[in-house]
Amino acid sequence: MSTAPSLVLADDSALLREGLAGLLERQGYDVVARESSAPALVERIDHLGTQGRPPDAVITDVRMPPSMRNDGLEAALTIRRRHPAVAIMVLSQYVSATYAQQLFAAEAPPDAGGTGYLLKDRVSEVADFLGSLRVVLAGGMVTDPEVTRAMVRGSHSGLADLTPRELEVLELMARGLSNSQIAARMIVSGAAVAKHVSAIFLKLGLDPSEENRRVRAILAFLGDRLSQ
Helix, strand or coil: CCCCCEEEEECCCHHHHHHHHHHHHHCCCEEEEEECCHHHHHHHHHHHHHCCCCCCEEEEECCCCCCCCCHHHHHHHHHHHHCCCCEEEEEECCCCHHHHHHHHHCCCCCCCCCEEEEEHHHHHCHHHHHHHHHHHHCCCEEECHHHHHHHHCCCCCCHHHCCHHHHHHHHHHHCCCCHHHHHHHHCCCHHHHHHHHHHHHHHCCCCCCCCCHHHHHHHHHHHHHHHC
């Protein structure tokens, strides 16, 4: 039985879909299905799930049939709710901070699969795309630099106010680690990590009423690194 990561691809463009499948198969990935619409994608993942063999990751476009608006994103959010262990890589031709925020703010358990939002032009940079896919498959978070800038543009991040220890915690958060995983990595208690995370939220001006504080903190960190 193959141990290669299994993928399901979804794009209404047959040229891009088949080209991406060929690229990934040459790199050793197992492309188990290819779909051309958002409903078919969700149905395929549900079917694989009931068979006990969900894919390791889904790679999907944002604008797909039937409405050609954000159907692919909605499908990704549905898959994240129903099959949280499946990593999600969304591809888009457009920079949409709103779509990216929806994706990264989606509720998921700590052991959920990774999440990525890349622009389609990134696929042409094969090494970068494959590196991003590996990060997502490992449970991390990846955004295209342009998308990250759009998400943090115009806001004061407050990163300069963080202590070295808080920056270390935030960097581990950006790698996709949960609080318990951060505690194990830093050899500290879970309570200590929770205290650092609360301090990070406070210094970045992220109100407790915001459901996606962790995501926004990570994006602030990534945006700062991209601007250096």
